[in-house]
Amino acid sequence: MRIATWNVNSVSARLPRLLPWLEDTTPDVVALQETKCAAGAFPHLPLQAMGYEVLAAGDGRWNGVAILSKLGIAEPVTDLPGHSEARLAAAQCGPLHVTSVYVPNGRAPADAQYPYKLDWLAALRARLEALDPTQPMVIMGDFNVAPTDDDVWDIRAFAGSTHVTAPERAGIQALLDWGLIDLPARPGKGDHPFTYWDYRAGMFHKDLGMRIDLVLATPAIRVRDAYVDREARKGKLPSDHAPVVVDIDL
């Protein structure tokens, strides 16, 4: 079984990249983030034509998450208590419980978005109480947190920035403490499996990136392979994120 997560930075704008990528990569389940379209405007038809059932949550201009599944969509959930933005989609996809998350960016530690980000992570953790860590389950998506200093190109460049602060990392650690494992992925290039590179300043070509797109899995899942698909970040009008692809056995 092949699963993947990808922040596409607009599913409409990325459709010319997404559809061939699905054709080539043939994942069974895909978590998408930053779809940036209302649920009613989601491009269901071309995805259904490829054999995917779709669960989409959308606000319109910002945010938006989805799950594409060839193994069915059961028990769909798109709300997170206390939080109205479209940042979570969860469903049972055959034998695997899947959650697609787009954690708030936080903007800056002094910004009101920063405590909102920490609250959101706490709500995600609280949601786990209703789930079973012995069952096959993944939470994957754009967490907007680099779990360790090695997950950014130069920690010194992040002084005073979000994504690397102790409270944000504690929010991720709380998920791991519940019983999830941060799956290590093979990097597409270099030593670090970065998943995001800013569009500006040639950051991608200099491999000045961040590992902020994570696949967190319960131990019931056996991992055969996991890699960052750096090729998808190249070429014409890419997303600023690369997909993470994981081959698993249950």
Add this chain to the structure above:
DNA sequence: ATGTCATCTTAGAGATGA
């Protein structure tokens, strides 16, 4: 540290967020 991109407003370029 920022050389880009996508979207919305509202009909052209500016604001916003990442």
